[in-house]
Amino acid sequence: SQKIEQNSEALNIQEGKTATLTCNYTNYSPAYLQWYRQDPGRGPVFLLLIRENEKEKRKERLKVTFDTTLKQSLFHITASQPADSATYLCALDMGYGGATNKLIFGTGTLLAVQP
C-alpha cells in the first residue's frame, strides 16, 4: 500500500531564508499531490496541488516540485517569516491509475521560523 514519509524532525530556520520540506512516497505515482498547512489545534488548510505531469508549481512565496522518478515532492517557502511557523502536511490521492479524491497524509513536518 502507498506510504508517505515526511521528516518528523522539526525544521528550524532563520527569518528571510528559504525553507525546504520533503515528502517521499513509496509506491505508485499518484494523480496529484497536495500540501496543507496546519496550525496547533486547528484543521489543515490547503495550500497547493501539483499533478503528476507537472514538474513545478508556484503560488506567491510557495513553490512545489514533483519528481515521479525519485518519488518525491519538495515544498519551498522563500523569504520565510515567523508567521510561516506551522506543521506542513503532504497528501496523495490513494487511487492507482486515476484520482479517487481519497487522500493519504504524511505525519507532517513542523517548521519554526526564528526572527
Place this chain on the structure above:
Amino acid sequence: DVKVTQSSRYLVKRTGEKVFLECVQDMDHENMFWYRQDPGLGLRLIYFSYDVKMKEKGDIPEGYSVSREKKERFSLILESASTNQTSMYLCASSKAGGNTGELFFGEGSRLTVL
C-alpha cells in the same frame, strides 16, 4: 466564506458511552470524510461518503459508524467509546470529480474518553 463546521470542539466522555460527532458543510460538496489525527500517526481515514446515504470504510473503521442522511451533513458515531478512541477528529469535504480533491477541513473535535 465557505465552511465546514464541527459541532463540538472539545468533548469528554466515559468508556462505553455512545458519542456523536456532527459535521456540516455549506459548499454543496458531494464528498465528505472523517479522519482522526494522533501524534506520530498523522491523519488516518475512518469513513468517507461520495453521496447521500452512501458510505465506505476507510483505513480504520473499526469501532465507528457514520450516517449521511443529507448532503450537507456527515455524522460520525462511536457506538461504545473506548479510551483508545481518544483523539482529534477532523471532518472534511471536497467537490466530486476532476483531479483536484482539495479538502476543506473543519476545526476538529478533540475527544477524550475516560
